[in-house]
Amino acid sequence: MEPNIHEFADGTVLAEKLADQVAHRLAAALEAKGAASLVVSGGSTPKTFFRALSGRDIDWTKVTVTLVDERFVPMDHPRSNHLLVRENLLQDKAAAARFIPLYHDCPSVEEAARKATEATAAIAPPFDVVILGMGGDGHTASFFPHGNNLAEALEAAGPRRVLSMKAQDADEPRLTFSFSSLTDAGLLVLHIEGQEKKDVLARAQEGTDENEMPIRAVLHRASSPVDIYWAP
Numbered sequence: 001m002e003p004n005i006h007e008f009a010d011g012t013v014l015a016e017k018l019a020d021q022v023a024h025r026l027a028a029a030l031e032a033k034g035a036a037s038l039v040v041s042g043g044s045t046p047k048t049f050f051r052a053l054s055g056r057d058i059d060w061t062k063v064t065v066t067l068v069d070e071r072f073v074p075m076d077h078p079r080s081n082h083l084l085v086r087e088n089l090l091q092d093k094a095a096a097a098r099f100i101p102l103y104h105d106c107p108s109v110e111e112a113a114r115k116a117t118e119a120t121a122a123i124a125p126p127f128d129v130v131i132l133g134m135g136g137d138g139h140t141a142s143f144f145p146h147g148n149n150l151a152e153a154l155e156a157a158g159p160r161r162v163l164s165m166k167a168q169d170a171d172e173p174r175l176t177f178s179f180s181s182l183t184d185a186g187l188l189v190l191h192i193e194g195q196e197k198k199d200v201l202a203r204a205q206e207g208t209d210e211n212e213m214p215i216r217a218v219l220h221r222a223s224s225p226v227d228i229y230w231a232p
């Protein structure tokens with residue numbers, strides 16, 4: 001299935017349009033089931049989108065928010081994805097949402113992954129909305145090139161769970177939802193910005209080695225259609 005590409009003049013326009021689309025999908029899930037789930041990425045790209053979404057008028061009290069992936073750092077650490085979400089998304093109207101963290105204060109990242117799996121198991125699958133990002137090395141979620149648990153994380157029919165991930169190019173150990181947990185979402189978005197990432201995406205689309213560029217797994221074999229949102 002070819003991804004659908006949506007291009008915008010700049011990051012602000014993209015943030016508004018993506019916030020509209022996500023709010024619309026969450027509202028539809030609320031209408032149909034009385035509950036909705038939103039699973040977001042961290043990093044530097046989503047901040048403007050988070051701020052736009054936080055003001056959208058939906059019943060946030062029935063929305064569960066969690067992370068696609070997390071750095072194994074406490075929630076007040078500057079590199080924490082939880083901190084980014086707390087300061088930018090869980091504000092304004094979205095402050096009423098329920099947030100489930102992936103990080104747990106455990107002696108090992110492996111134990112934290114088991115706890116995160118337990119803590120998120122109550123979210124009914126499939127997730128309603130998943131927003132992925134992508135690094136310049138072709139990682140998405142914490143599916144890092146040559147990561148120690150990459151094969152397990154990318155299993156097409158693997159269990160829905162959170163795994164630990166260690167990789168040379170990740171600054172710290174990571175926690176990540178598995179490929180199978182993320183890629184059957186009701187709305188599956190890849191949000192990237194800048195020419196450099198567009199070039200990385202083009203390179204990923206041309207090749208097949210998922211160990212080299214794990215984003216290829218999403219582009220080539222996600223069960224849901226992938227909507228790519230891009231701005232310069």
Ligand SMILES: O=C1O[C@H](COP(=O)(O)O)[C@@H](O)[C@H](O)[C@H]1O
Nearest residue numbers: 041042043044045069133134135
């Ligand atoms: O480390 C991470 O990086 C990716 C991409 O982040 P960006 O800073 O290049 O936007 C992100 O999607 C992921 O959630 C995060 O943990």
